[in-house]
Structure formats: C-alpha cells, structure tokens
Amino acid sequence: MNLYGQEVASRLLIGTALYPSPAVMEQALQASGAEIVTVSLRRESAGGRAGDAFWRIIQSLGVKILPNTAGCRTVKEAVTTAELARELFGTPWIKLEVIGDDETLQPDVVALVEAAGILLRDGFEVFPYTTEDLTVAQRLVDAGCRVVMPWAAPIGSGQGVTNKAALRTLRARLPDVTLIVDAGIGAPSHAAEAMELGYDGVLLNTAIAKADDPVGMARAFALALEAGRAGFEAGLMPPRDFATPSTPVVGTPFWHAAG
Amino acid sequence: MSEPVSVVGAGIAGTWTALLLAESGRRVTVYERQDEAMTGATSHWAGGMLAPDCEGDGAEPVVIRLGHRSVQLWRSHLPETPLNGSLVVSHPRDRADLERLARQTAGHERIGAARIGEIEPALAGRFREALFYPGEGHVEPRRALPALHAKLRSLGGEIRFGADVRPEALDGTVVDCRGLGAREAQPELRGVKGETVLVETAEIALSRPVRLMHPRWPIYVIPRANNRFLIGASTIETEDAAGVTLRSALELMTAAYTVHPAFGEARIVELGTALRPAYPDHSPRIAVAGRQITVNGLYRHGFLIAPALGELVANYIAEGTRDNEVMRWS
Numbered sequence: 001m002n003l004y005g006q007e008v009a010s011r012l013l014i015g016t017a018l019y020p021s022p023a024v025m026e027q028a029l030q031a032s033g034a035e036i037v038t039v040s041l042r043r044e045s046a047g048g049r050a051g052d053a054f055w056r057i058i059q060s061l062g063v064k065i066l067p068n069t070a071g072c073r074t075v076k077e078a079v080t081t082a083e084l085a086r087e088l089f090g091t092p093w094i095k096l097e098v099i100g101d102d103e104t105l106q107p108d109v110v111a112l113v114e115a116a117g118i119l120l121r122d123g124f125e126v127f128p129y130t131t132e133d134l135t136v137a138q139r140l141v142d143a144g145c146r147v148v149m150p151w152a153a154p155i156g157s158g159q160g161v162t163n164k165a166a167l168r169t170l171r172a173r174l175p176d177v178t179l180i181v182d183a184g185i186g187a188p189s190h191a192a193e194a195m196e197l198g199y200d201g202v203l204l205n206t207a208i209a210k211a212d213d214p215v216g217m218a219r220a221f222a223l224a225l226e227a228g229r230a231g232f233e234a235g236l237m238p239p240r241d242f243a244t245p246s247t248p249v250v251g252t253p254f255w256h257a258a259g
Numbered sequence: 260m261s262e263p264v265s266v267v268g269a270g271i272a273g274t275w276t277a278l279l280l281a282e283s284g285r286r287v288t289v290y291e292r293q294d295e296a297m298t299g300a301t302s303h304w305a306g307g308m309l310a311p312d313c314e315g316d317g318a319e320p321v322v323i324r325l326g327h328r329s330v331q332l333w334r335s336h337l338p339e340t341p342l343n344g345s346l347v348v349s350h351p352r353d354r355a356d357l358e359r360l361a362r363q364t365a366g367h368e369r370i371g372a373a374r375i376g377e378i379e380p381a382l383a384g385r386f387r388e389a390l391f392y393p394g395e396g397h398v399e400p401r402r403a404l405p406a407l408h409a410k411l412r413s414l415g416g417e418i419r420f421g422a423d424v425r426p427e428a429l430d431g432t433v434v435d436c437r438g439l440g441a442r443e444a445q446p447e448l449r450g451v452k453g454e455t456v457l458v459e460t461a462e463i464a465l466s467r468p469v470r471l472m473h474p475r476w477p478i479y480v481i482p483r484a485n486n487r488f489l490i491g492a493s494t495i496e497t498e499d500a501a502g503v504t505l506r507s508a509l510e511l512m513t514a515a516y517t518v519h520p521a522f523g524e525a526r527i528v529e530l531g532t533a534l535r536p537a538y539p540d541h542s543p544r545i546a547v548a549g550r551q552i553t554v555n556g557l558y559r560h561g562f563l564i565a566p567a568l569g570e571l572v573a574n575y576i577a578e579g580t581r582d583n584e585v586m587r588w589s
Contacts, residue, residue: 020317052496
C-alpha cells in the first residue's frame, strides 16, 4: 500500500484509544502486524505534551504514527491541531477529521475539503476521513489528497459496510488513489469485505480495543485483511441469480432450462 | 521483639500496609510529606469504589482477585463500610455497551424496572433494565483515610506528617508507598489523569453507587454523606492534572443528569483532578529489593486493592510468604 510515496506492507491501521492498558495495546499491535497507529491529540490526551509518559510509550512502539484531529469541529480547530501534531510527532502525516454532526459523528465534508486544501498547501500529507460520497472524494483528490478514507458506518458503531454500492463506485472511479475504509468496522468479516471491494486498507480501533480479548481480535483482523485482499487479487467470481453446478449433473435437461 | 518497619506515604496504600503491619505486632512509623489534610494526595480525590466485579471490564484479573480480598478486609476493619452493591444502567442508546459489560464481567444479576425501583426508589421508572452487582461497596476516602489513621495510632503506629523522607535514606525494612512521588525512581510509572465533580442536592437519595455506561470511562454517581454525590471519574492520558476540562465536566455532569434529572438542580461543590500512578500493564506491583519494598501502580483501583496489597506486604515481612503474580524481586 502506497501512502504519499511510502510503501507499507500491512494494510491495517489501528487506533490507540480505549485499550485496557498500554501493555495490552502493545501486544494487540504486535498481533495485528500493523505498521501504523493513529493517535488523537485532543480526545485522549487533552493537549498531549511531548514529555508525557503516554506519548513516550506510543513513540517507543516502533511504528509509524498517524496523528489525527478527532474531536475537531471547525476548519480552524482542525488546522491548529494538525500543526500541533506535526510539531509533536515530527511527521507531515495527518488524519483529518472535522465532525459535522454530534449524533452520528458524520464528517463535515464541506469543512473537510477546505481544511484539506489549507493543510496540503502547507506541506501536510492529508488522510481525510470522509463519507462514501464520490464528489467529495473527487474534490479531496483535486485538492491534492493521494489518500482518501471513506467510512463504512459511523465511528464506533460496528455496523460494517452499510453502503457497499457507493464504496464500489468510489473504488471504480478513483483507481489510482489509495482508499482506506475508516470507521464503522465491527467484525473481521467487515474488514474482509472492504478488502474484497479492492480497498487498499482498513483503519479501526474500537472493535479491537474493546473486544473481550483485544490481542486475539487483533490477530483475527490481520487474518481477515489478508484473506480479503488475497480474494480480491485472485479475482472474485461474479454473483449469479441461479445455481450453477460445479460438476456436470447427468440427466439435467439442456443447461438450466428445466422447469 | 520484631524489628520496626518504616512506611513512606500515608495515602491508601501506605495506610493499609502500616495498619496490617501494626496488627501483626510490628512497630510502624509512617512518613508523609503532606500535612494531615492530605489534599495533594491522589487518595484525597478518589471515588472510593469497592467494585471488583463491576470493574471487571478493562481491569486485569489480578485486580479483581485483590479486590475481592480487599472487600473482606474493609468489612472486617471498618464494619460500617456500606456494601449495598453497585447498580449499572445505560442510556437507551448505549444499550450495546451494557450488554458488553454483562458479557465481560461476572457476579451480576440482570434486573428489570420493577426491581430497580425496589432497591433504588429514586430511580423507579427511569430505566428498563440494569446490572446489579450485590456485595460491592464504597467508602468515602476523606472519612475512611482518617479513620484508618486513627486505627493505626490505636495500635501504637506513628504517623509523621510534613516529613519529606526518601525511602533509601531510612534504615531497616522500608515500604515505599509514595505513588507518583516515586516517579523519578521508577521510569515505568506514569500518571493518568482522573477528574471528578462533587455536587450537593437533597432532591434525590441513592443508597449505592450507580454506574452509567459511557463509551470511554466507567462513570459512577457515588452517594456521600450530607446529600453529596461524587461523579467520576474520567481517565485521560495526560500528566498535567491542572484543572478539569470543560469537556470532561460536561460529560460527567451529563452522566449524573441522565441517571436522574434532579441532578440538574444540584449545587456544584468542587471539581477535582488527580493523577493515578500506573504501570504499563495497569496492574499493581510489589517490588522487593532487599529490605526496600515498593508498593505502587494501583492506578484507578487504590481503595479497591490497597488492603490486599498491604496484607501481602505484611505477610511477606512476617513470614516470607510470596505472591508471584504481584511481587517482583531484584
């Protein structure tokens, strides 16, 4: 998977919130094989100073850090948080979230496009968290985004891919953009489904962090992503309306014409 | 005559350790850098929940084990400790979280609206279902700590307030219970911020702590004496404990309001913050290095597990008994 010129082997990106302890987070990360973790500057850490112990733990994990702007509601807030993140973590990467609705945590896509433009012009490499809307995704790409992250379902809902047709359209219309499904993934099968649609990666947090056994669930997701991607690359059979016997059935009249 | 023992820190860990050492016949001196009010101690700001089962989501099994033992010790040493159980409810929208808690914890009963109204009349008609954890309890830290100090003194123990002493400067057997005060000596230890709101209202009475499901934190509304209620606590990865954020205050107060709208009229008495001492695995640790013993990493569970940890230290000093899950040697 290519992220602004950097090749990453694992297609799984995981969040750092909600784990029972940093030790469990570290074990889950290892079990997942993920090479990128996303960290929130605001929601989990109220400002997050560089000297804080939690940040040192994150930085000691030996993985790439994708800071995010979770909890931001305006362009200005998101841009300020992104600048703080760049200073703190020394990375141009930023997962850009601008929340538009408190009930669904749906992204404010208008503010998102504006904030993405500002940050890209300022040298950031922006990973925008957006809806499945094609036009919005196209605007983000026009602004210079080389990665787009549509949701599967609202954050933390665990509903899985709720609008498969739209995600398929996005993939078809943006073949050269790195597409990562971000948010709403609840089960390994959801992640596999996203990968089968040809998505480049999956980002999730709650489904692993709040599982009964986060380490076991991290491994389950790693396997699901691998299976889904391998299935996509091997070419999925198109669904059909009627049964087709995989071995010839003697006595069946002219093809499926029976009845 | 057995040799005297020094304990550094008169918070909940040091106090229980000293008390149980004194009970075993040791002469104990406790050194505490703060004055007797101890307003700068993490223990002063604690919720005082004794809920080993209800905390089973997210807490390590060792915490649950020590918690169960500790509830027995609270009961035997402070018989007035209320053990009316804990009640867990959820906003209808967070029902999935209540189901997850039911799955991830033991020791609860699933109860319906009628039973909720019976055991907690103020909540009659407010929730369709709840999880009830009988046998759990709570203490009021600002009463329990002085009560334990008095008990320690009655057994001949001495507490020196305003004594900023480094454990390594003391002779003989020393138990270091300084919490985050030991941070410089223990690089693995970190502070995790917790925030609370203390409110007062005579419009509602609860006879047990009520936990409301929240996507990130276990939030309890804990009844206190004199019509007061402690709402808390948040859990935030920062070591800057200066002040409660507006967001946290809103989340905590909304939780109380969801438990009962009467809290809307409650008077805010105090906003509290403290840093809990935590190791990366969020499990407590007793580290033995010759005659220097440290007890630390009690995290969110100080009042819940301090008695059992104190007992392990006292048994180790008296008889050399080892608990390999909690104790480390160097």
